[in-house]
Amino acid sequence: MKYVDEFRDGDLAKNIAANLAREADPKRHYRLMEFCGGHTHAISRYGLADLLPAHVRMIHGPGCPVCVLPIGRVDQATRLAREQGVILCTYADTVRVPASDNLSLMRAKASGADVRMIYSTQDALKVARDNPGREVVFLAIGFETTTPPTAVAIQQAAAEGLKNFSILCDHVLTPAAMHAILAVEGGVSIDGFVGPAHVSTVIGSKPYEPFADDYGKPVVIAGFEPLDVMQAILMLVRQINEGRAAVENEFTRAVTREGNLKAQQLVTDVFELRDVFEWRGLGSVPKSALKLRPKYAAFDAELKFKVDYVAVPDNKACECAAILRGQKRPQECKIFGTVCTPENPVGSCMVSSEGACAAHYSYGRFRESAA
Amino acid sequence: MCLAIPARIEELTTPGNAIVNLGGVRKEISLALINDAAVGDYVIVHVGYALQKLDEEEALRTLEMFAEMGQIDELRSELGAQ
Amino acid sequence: MSTVKPNYSRPLDLKNGRVDMSHGSGGRAMAQLISELFASAFDNEYLAQGNDGALLPPANGRLVMATDSHVVSPLFFAGGDIGCLSVHGTINDVAVMGAKPLYLSASFILEEGYPLADLKRIVESMAKASREAGVPIVTGDTKVVEQGKGDGVFITTTGVGVVRDGVNLSGDLAQPGDKILLSGTIGDHGMAILSQREGLMFSAPIVSDTAALHGLVAAMIDSGVALRVLRDPTRGGLATTLNEIAKQSGVGMMLQESSIAVNQPVEAACEFLGLDPLYVANEGKLIAICAPQDAARLLEIMRAHPLANAAAIIGEVREDAHGFVQMTTKLGGRRVVDWLAGEQLPRIC
Numbered sequence: 001m002k003y004v005d006e007f008r009d010g011d012l013a014k015n016i017a018a019n020l021a022r023e024a025d026p027k028r029h030y031r032l033m034e035f036c037g038g039h040t041h042a043i044s045r046y047g048l049a050d051l052l053p054a055h056v057r058m059i060h061g062p063g064c065p066v067c068v069l070p071i072g073r074v075d076q077a078t079r080l081a082r083e084q085g086v087i088l089c090t091y092a093d094t095v096r097v098p099a100s101d102n103l104s105l106m107r108a109k110a111s112g113a114d115v116r117m118i119y120s121t122q123d124a125l126k127v128a129r130d131n132p133g134r135e136v137v138f139l140a141i142g143f144e145t146t147t148p149p150t151a152v153a154i155q156q157a158a159a160e161g162l163k164n165f166s167i168l169c170d171h172v173l174t175p176a177a178m179h180a181i182l183a184v185e186g187g188v189s190i191d192g193f194v195g196p197a198h199v200s201t202v203i204g205s206k207p208y209e210p211f212a213d214d215y216g217k218p219v220v221i222a223g224f225e226p227l228d229v230m231q232a233i234l235m236l237v238r239q240i241n242e243g244r245a246a247v248e249n250e251f252t253r254a255v256t257r258e259g260n261l262k263a264q265q266l267v268t269d270v271f272e273l274r275d276v277f278e279w280r281g282l283g284s285v286p287k288s289a290l291k292l293r294p295k296y297a298a299f300d301a302e303l304k305f306k307v308d309y310v311a312v313p314d315n316k317a318c319e320c321a322a323i324l325r326g327q328k329r330p331q332e333c334k335i336f337g338t339v340c341t342p343e344n345p346v347g348s349c350m351v352s353s354e355g356a357c358a359a360h361y362s363y364g365r366f367r368e369s370a371a
Numbered sequence: 372m373c374l375a376i377p378a379r380i381e382e383l384t385t386p387g388n389a390i391v392n393l394g395g396v397r398k399e400i401s402l403a404l405i406n407d408a409a410v411g412d413y414v415i416v417h418v419g420y421a422l423q424k425l426d427e428e429e430a431l432r433t434l435e436m437f438a439e440m441g442q443i444d445e446l447r448s449e450l451g452a453q
Numbered sequence: 454m455s456t457v458k459p460n461y462s463r464p465l466d467l468k469n470g471r472v473d474m475s476h477g478s479g480g481r482a483m484a485q486l487i488s489e490l491f492a493s494a495f496d497n498e499y500l501a502q503g504n505d506g507a508l509l510p511p512a513n514g515r516l517v518m519a520t521d522s523h524v525v526s527p528l529f530f531a532g533g534d535i536g537c538l539s540v541h542g543t544i545n546d547v548a549v550m551g552a553k554p555l556y557l558s559a560s561f562i563l564e565e566g567y568p569l570a571d572l573k574r575i576v577e578s579m580a581k582a583s584r585e586a587g588v589p590i591v592t593g594d595t596k597v598v599e600q601g602k603g604d605g606v607f608i609t610t611t612g613v614g615v616v617r618d619g620v621n622l623s624g625d626l627a628q629p630g631d632k633i634l635l636s637g638t639i640g641d642h643g644m645a646i647l648s649q650r651e652g653l654m655f656s657a658p659i660v661s662d663t664a665a666l667h668g669l670v671a672a673m674i675d676s677g678v679a680l681r682v683l684r685d686p687t688r689g690g691l692a693t694t695l696n697e698i699a700k701q702s703g704v705g706m707m708l709q710e711s712s713i714a715v716n717q718p719v720e721a722a723c724e725f726l727g728l729d730p731l732y733v734a735n736e737g738k739l740i741a742i743c744a745p746q747d748a749a750r751l752l753e754i755m756r757a758h759p760l761a762n763a764a765a766i767i768g769e770v771r772e773d774a775h776g777f778v779q780m781t782t783k784l785g786g787r788r789v790v791d792w793l794a795g796e797q798l799p800r801i802c
Binding site: 001002006007009012015016019038091119121123145146148149152197198201202223224227228231250251252253255260262263266 | 429433
């Protein structure tokens, strides 16, 4: 596969690893956060931790929209499906998230609710067109990468005059989440960020400049492949060594400073900022999420149906809040691996395969056990 | 974040759509989020939409960067430190 | 199953007819379905006995029995259909026990309204698979459920075979130091199926690998190498099967990702959907665990067989109290290949 295989080349990985070994100062610790769940997945899947020097540590950030989706938001979806007989369309990632009353979307489906997994918002529109007598609701999750596809669907639905299509809007914003992590009393000991790949193709590299300027933390935007991640880590190490804090772009083949203006305009046309939005693990974050603009109110499931958001607190023993900020590691949580496992996730970090805890459990826990 | 893959546009279909090819797998996707896509272009595909065109020159440049020998700290190399 | 004199009833309308409730009622309609469709396709001396059960000759060795239900959807896919799949699957389950498969039974649950023309295609595919494998279908059953209560066709096949003296294969026999061999590429069947399901359509050249492996197994056993475990990695894929064996044997494993072969379209389809080929179903592949000194020879024997040309040594068994199956990635890092947490679902992120 072109533009994929070359970026997974083992020899090039060794070269970058050698560069890292040479350039990472043995007298200091580098604590780097990869914000995006896709990067967490790449690091785990390829065992990249083994290729980094011991004093360069990766902290897994909250960039997984499934992980940060509050239980109450999943409840809205299960309630609509079970109590109001809608056809609930969703990306497959969300169907196993445990919600209230021992339900998940998958369990709701097993109990007779019409829950359908789709690949694209175009599929959801098709379901609406094919079922004119039923209400179709799309659970719209995701960061800025996934928001434009929802915007396209809403505009299309409006143009077609589709009366039976609406969305539960749970789209969230990356820079706001990064602020929430950094703006903590006393600061956090994160030395630099590996910036998201595909979010950045849409928003560009500009939105990260305040982090470098205001917090003095370097940001290197990395592509999705393991070599991209390794090179970005090297670039961060270099900045830290040189005492610099700038936004650099490793993913130049897909990311520009301005981003995808067409996609941004579509999103601006369809969505506006919510004043406040609850994030699982991060608490309430101002101006961090989107809702539909009044002109598209007819497609807002929260207005169309009686399905208010009810906050559901996380288990008291859950350490996700600290883990998402890199203040604690998964193995330091009392319920990690015992009560809280991928089969029975208690907190957000275990819910999706890229959450810090899930990734550590699935790919990394053998390191503890020194097999 | 977000699972997206680079694929080659093989065919432009109904206005705004295209068939892309990744390693022999073909799928119809939407071009609603980009402009001026042509057959032969590589695009990043996410949930059935092309998000951005892939800049092939930059891709090559990035691969070259991976192959570079890193900056060697002259002092440390003299001391024989790893 | 009883025979029906043909001149007492109109022949089945195999072109335009559909399954209806009378076909499962035990009466004349069912007998006709059995005789004109099933019996004529599967035709063999045991079936021709025409009784409720097949009377079989004595077996000369330990018996192995295996059963499998097949609920695959769609029923027809690139490279096969539910019919040949049900024959191959059970033959393979018997074969990996080290047994020579001798006989099969086939039970059908048919949904009212299912087109007879499609049923005929399935039955003929089963008959062909059975003939080519040399394993006859000697007895069976047919039931019909109301429309909406089935998925067209469900098939359960049971197989019986005989194990030669001295052959002992079991999932708890893997020992540290043993080598792990894989007979070919992974993920073909699962992705061929996924390619056709509604909502995830690809026009990709991915073909199911469904095949009967008993010939390959016989060659491996005849070679005299010290085989410990044979298993076919079906649902849950290679990763699940290896984890099962590791658990049964109380050992760990270390695999090399670069020696596990994946066809490019399969890899690409997995990339599109965010799936890991290690967890995708196979229907024509097997895993063999053998003593280390025999690995090279076993590999040669496997590669000489048309169904295992791409066989490879993919790793080895090691001591591990935790039973982890680990893998050295293509980039030289290490990761755990864990049990599947529920069904593998496509991801967006």
